[in-house]
Amino acid sequence: MFDRSRRRLLTRRSKPEQQRLPWMVNDDIFTDGCTRCGKCAAACETQIIIHGDGGFPEVDFKRGECTFCYRCADVCPEPLFHPQTTPAWAMVAEIGEGCLAYQHVECRSCGDMCETQAIRFRLQPGGVAQPELEATNCTGCGACVSVCPTSAITVVNPKNKES
Ligand code: SF4
Ligand code: SF4
Ligand code: SF4
Numbered sequence: 001m002f003d004r005s006r007r008r009l010l011t012r013r014s015k016p017e018q019q020r021l022p023w024m025v026n027d028d029i030f031t032d033g034c035t036r037c038g039k040c041a042a043a044c045e046t047q048i049i050i051h052g053d054g055g056f057p058e059v060d061f062k063r064g065e066c067t068f069c070y071r072c073a074d075v076c077p078e079p080l081f082h083p084q085t086t087p088a089w090a091m092v093a094e095i096g097e098g099c100l101a102y103q104h105v106e107c108r109s110c111g112d113m114c115e116t117q118a119i120r121f122r123l124q125p126g127g128v129a130q131p132e133l134e135a136t137n138c139t140g141c142g143a144c145v146s147v148c149p150t151s152a153i154t155v156v157n158p159k160n161k162e163s
Helices: 004-011 027-033 039-043 071-075 109-113
Strands: 049-051 057-059 092-095 119-122 130-133 153-156
Touching (some): 039 049
16 A cells, blocks of 8 residues: 555655646545546547646646546546536636747737637737737647647636635
């Protein structure tokens, strides 16, 4: 039997607020209960679930987007996910300083990928249009992440950005 407190010590994330998977219960309960069986990764329709911190599953948006299909939660044999009727998560995209448009280079790749139009471009007189994220429209699907040529976009929990 693996000692629980030791398991936590080995697996606790430096940023536990970043949800590993949609609909996931909190990180402590998840790392206590997840057996790392890999069923969620095998079931993911976009194949974005990888072995993350401590070998636990987590989404990697560099591989693609989450379609919120709920397969990862459905296939999990442990009680580690909230019902599909609840919000998947609070995660939203964040555009970092590496954005080409911020360096006055034309690019709208992220906006083109965003189904909910959470990223819009504001025209600048005589300049390059700048991206603006409307967080309330962002589902945290991550579709904008892999298309960004400078890897400027991350998906974060806005409530914990300062921690
Ligand atoms: S909800 Fe679907 S697409 Fe998203 S991580 Fe789970 S299995 Fe993959
Ligand atoms: S795809 Fe990346 S570089 Fe292009 S506008 Fe969006 S954040 Fe900026
Ligand atoms: S995470 Fe999804 S919804 Fe949010 S800005 Fe990116 S593409 Fe749009």
